Amino acid sequence: MKDFKSEKKKILIVEDERVNLELLKIVLQNDYEILTAEDGTRALDLIDNESSLSLVLLDLNLPDMSGMDILKGMSESEKLDNLPVIVLTAEKEAEVESLNIGASDFISKPYPRPEVIKARVNRTIELSEGRMIIGQTENDSLTGLYTREYFYSYCDRYDTKHPDTEMDALVVNINHFHFINERYGRKYADEVLQRIAEKIQAHVDEHGGLASRREADNFVVYTPHITDYTSLLEDISEGASGDGKDESIVRLRMGVYPKVDKNLEIERRFDRAKMASDTVRSTFTKAIAIYDNALHESSQFSEQLLIDFSRAIEEEQFVVHYQPKYDIRGDEMVLSSAEALVRWKHPEFGLVSPGVFIDLFEKNGLIQQLDSYVWRSSARQISEWKNVLGISVPVSVNVSRVDMFDPSLVDDIDSLIAEFDLNHGDLILEVTESAYTEDSEHIIGTVQELRDRGFFIEMDDFGSGYSSLNMLSNLPIDALKLDMQFIRSAFKNGKNTRMLEIVIEIAESLNVPVIAEGVETAEQLFTLKQMGCDIVQGYYFSKPVPENEFEEFLIEKQEKGSDEIRVERNKYRKLAHDRHVYDAMHDPVTGLYNGSAFDFLIYDSDKDHTALLLIELSNYDEISKAKGSSAANRSVIRAAEMLRDVFRASDFICRLKNDEVGVILSRIDSSHREIIEGKIHQFKEAVASDEQGVSGISINYGLVFGDEENEPDLFKAADRALKTKKN
Amino acid sequence: MITIDALKEFGANTEEGLTRCMGMEEFYIQLVGTMLNDANFEKLDSAVEAGDAVAAFEAAHALKGALGNLSLTPICDPVSEITERLRGQTEMPDLSDVMPKYKEALERLKAL
Numbered sequence: 001m002k003d004f005k006s007e008k009k010k011i012l013i014v015e016d017e018r019v020n021l022e023l024l025k026i027v028l029q030n031d032y033e034i035l036t037a038e039d040g041t042r043a044l045d046l047i048d049n050e051s052s053l054s055l056v057l058l059d060l061n062l063p064d065m066s067g068m069d070i071l072k073g074m075s076e077s078e079k080l081d082n083l084p085v086i087v088l089t090a091e092k093e094a095e096v097e098s099l100n101i102g103a104s105d106f107i108s109k110p111y112p113r114p115e116v117i118k119a120r121v122n123r124t125i126e127l128s129e130g131r132m133i134i135g136q137t138e139n140d141s142l143t144g145l146y147t148r149e150y151f152y153s154y155c156d157r158y159d160t161k162h163p164d165t166e167m168d169a170l171v172v173n174i175n176h177f178h179f180i181n182e183r184y185g186r187k188y189a190d191e192v193l194q195r196i197a198e199k200i201q202a203h204v205d206e207h208g209g210l211a212s213r214r215e216a217d218n219f220v221v222y223t224p225h226i227t228d229y230t231s232l233l234e235d236i237s238e239g240a241s242g243d244g245k246d247e248s249i250v251r252l253r254m255g256v257y258p259k260v261d262k263n264l265e266i267e268r269r270f271d272r273a274k275m276a277s278d279t280v281r282s283t284f285t286k287a288i289a290i291y292d293n294a295l296h297e298s299s300q301f302s303e304q305l306l307i308d309f310s311r312a313i314e315e316e317q318f319v320v321h322y323q324p325k326y327d328i329r330g331d332e333m334v335l336s337s338a339e340a341l342v343r344w345k346h347p348e349f350g351l352v353s354p355g356v357f358i359d360l361f362e363k364n365g366l367i368q369q370l371d372s373y374v375w376r377s378s379a380r381q382i383s384e385w386k387n388v389l390g391i392s393v394p395v396s397v398n399v400s401r402v403d404m405f406d407p408s409l410v411d412d413i414d415s416l417i418a419e420f421d422l423n424h425g426d427l428i429l430e431v432t433e434s435a436y437t438e439d440s441e442h443i444i445g446t447v448q449e450l451r452d453r454g455f456f457i458e459m460d461d462f463g464s465g466y467s468s469l470n471m472l473s474n475l476p477i478d479a480l481k482l483d484m485q486f487i488r489s490a491f492k493n494g495k496n497t498r499m500l501e502i503v504i505e506i507a508e509s510l511n512v513p514v515i516a517e518g519v520e521t522a523e524q525l526f527t528l529k530q531m532g533c534d535i536v537q538g539y540y541f542s543k544p545v546p547e548n549e550f551e552e553f554l555i556e557k558q559e560k561g562s563d564e565i566r567v568e569r570n571k572y573r574k575l576a577h578d579r580h581v582y583d584a585m586h587d588p589v590t591g592l593y594n595g596s597a598f599d600f601l602i603y604d605s606d607k608d609h610t611a612l613l614l615i616e617l618s619n620y621d622e623i624s625k626a627k628g629s630s631a632a633n634r635s636v637i638r639a640a641e642m643l644r645d646v647f648r649a650s651d652f653i654c655r656l657k658n659d660e661v662g663v664i665l666s667r668i669d670s671s672h673r674e675i676i677e678g679k680i681h682q683f684k685e686a687v688a689s690d691e692q693g694v695s696g697i698s699i700n701y702g703l704v705f706g707d708e709e710n711e712p713d714l715f716k717a718a719d720r721a722l723k724t725k726k727n
Numbered sequence: 728m729i730t731i732d733a734l735k736e737f738g739a740n741t742e743e744g745l746t747r748c749m750g751m752e753e754f755y756i757q758l759v760g761t762m763l764n765d766a767n768f769e770k771l772d773s774a775v776e777a778g779d780a781v782a783a784f785e786a787a788h789a790l791k792g793a794l795g796n797l798s799l800t801p802i803c804d805p806v807s808e809i810t811e812r813l814r815g816q817t818e819m820p821d822l823s824d825v826m827p828k829y830k831e832a833l834e835r836l837k838a839l
Contacts, residue, residue: 018761019793023747026754061789090792110795114749 008033009054009125014043015088016063024057027114028121040065054125059088075102084128096163127153140213142190143197151212155222155266158210166225169257171273174250177217192240192250199236220270225259229288253280257291275299302360309366313373317345320377321544324553325537328529335557336535337394337428340378341544367400375416379427381547383420391554396428396458401435410449424454432460436475448476480507484518491524504531522601587655590637598654601664602714607706611676613663614718616700620659635697642686646679670705700725729756733839737801744798762797763837775822784813802836805829
């Protein structure tokens, strides 16, 4: 006996044009049993007598009668209630008219793609059978809004009833809803949802349309077009936190797809609204986003990139660039390795940044192909450098989360090593921290296996995920690579490097070296070095460059007498221990930065936004003679403490000579002159009235602002100012 | 003989047409053959000759849909034009500029 479920549904195609009929048959015959009628009389006969029809596809131009008349007849005899009709027509007016009479949908001529035809036929049948919504309740028990499935089908019905109304699709979300759930409890979170639902319902009661809580904190609204949703969002937000609660607890974001294209499937319309809403997910200033042309283009752009991907692989449009990594532990910075970074030379769009395509490819798994492309290119390059230049430089490559689930990963990478006659240490593997935290057991197993074969593993983007210390201590890794975000935020708006310090301490406790990426200025480099960072990469040294440019780094290195750059595990481990040996940037007596630190910092400073203050303790020698050099040094230390009190944490205080201190003030120009002079005055007052310090310091100073100095060397200019003042 | 290349040469958007045929070339070519035998071509000609605007519209309209589905652009375009001129007319409008275009294209297709 035939299985009921596998039995094909019967559909009737009413169409007199042979070509059109054949086209529909070829598209639909695999999924449906097809009956055909070439005129209205035969069609009516079948409709009346075939009890098991699921759908009629109806051409409006028939030789003996108009399709519209058939539709009208079916509508009047209430046949349409059980048997849905999709109208086939080339006329826009007819589409609307037929929907008014009761057709469920229409397919225009020329026909859309076969997939579209199938989807529409399928959906119409499903809707008419109520199959999509069997077992579903119509209303969400918490908020009373429609449930997802009912919502979509009612949107369709709404369109049928209001074919000429311009509609907007809205998505409303609560920012960090899970946080509210955790922090304030489920009961409170539920009440928040109810309050929001109430306001949304009030809007559709007034303006028309319908609303649903699609899931969790995700509300969708289908409502006649209005131009501005600011007041609706304000209205919903107001009081959403509840009586007496801080309003900022519940922050909402809204995505609007205005004047929806009704040819687009209903779910896709809300996808667009969601896409808009996602653009304001993490911004605090903007809570409403519109799906506009720019967003449309960007989503089309993404789609285009996905389409172009395989061709790009075939035609080697992806190029690998190399960014040098420097070992900064010693006085001299030494090239230690490189990171391979991919660029896309797109024939149409030019150089496409990985920021655009990596996320995209990660989402749909294409990243796996791209990763192995980069591994192969890098392996080939390492081998070429070995053979041609006689130099061996390790290159690190990214291993994405999806790669880790490929059972052949370990063997695949291993065979690359063999194919290009490399050592395992030549190809360093970077695994992102977040990969470890999801499904960590599996990932750890794979990483362990890779290490057993001899590979070095760097944990990438460390600090961006949520690894617990406990978990970290068990991880098989050879280095931690700091998330670029840490470097950025640590040096933004003054200097707050506390978080950076903590992360480096964690690395220290794990006994692995720390790599910092995204280092852009001498100040950052210097601070990282002070904190104990071992290896650094970033624009301060070089941007990622093509292999021929990277060769220059190698040749330079070679000329300094080393033809092998090798990271060995023991050495790597050792790095972690002796990082504190380094102190060449400090004055050993006062603990202030010393002259070489000063050179370093002043050289890199942005002259137009830097001021330099030179302070001379004019009676240093006298104090030293009268009370001994340690007393004189204590005066310097005391003076430095006072300088620190007066100036900002981000200003650098350096001891340049026994009796001279330089203060580098960054992000300062001559418009701040009064403020700075006020601070100097404050400082001098403090020195004069100091009771616990060594008395009798007398101060001379020279102050220059980079933006008004012609002299390129700020130190010279400040020195001159100091001497002028003295005379 | 009708081939995909010949149709392309003729000016058909074969890529689009083939998509509607689920990529099946033979099926596409077969449907082009079916199209050539469409009775509506004759109906259109005789209705125009007889000055029957309503009958001419019906034939042109039917042809337009099928030609569009096969993406036979060089014929579809003039036939669409004819359809539009006939739409809602009871008197035969002047078609002397477009009729030869459509016929010429049809002859070219038949000659493949």
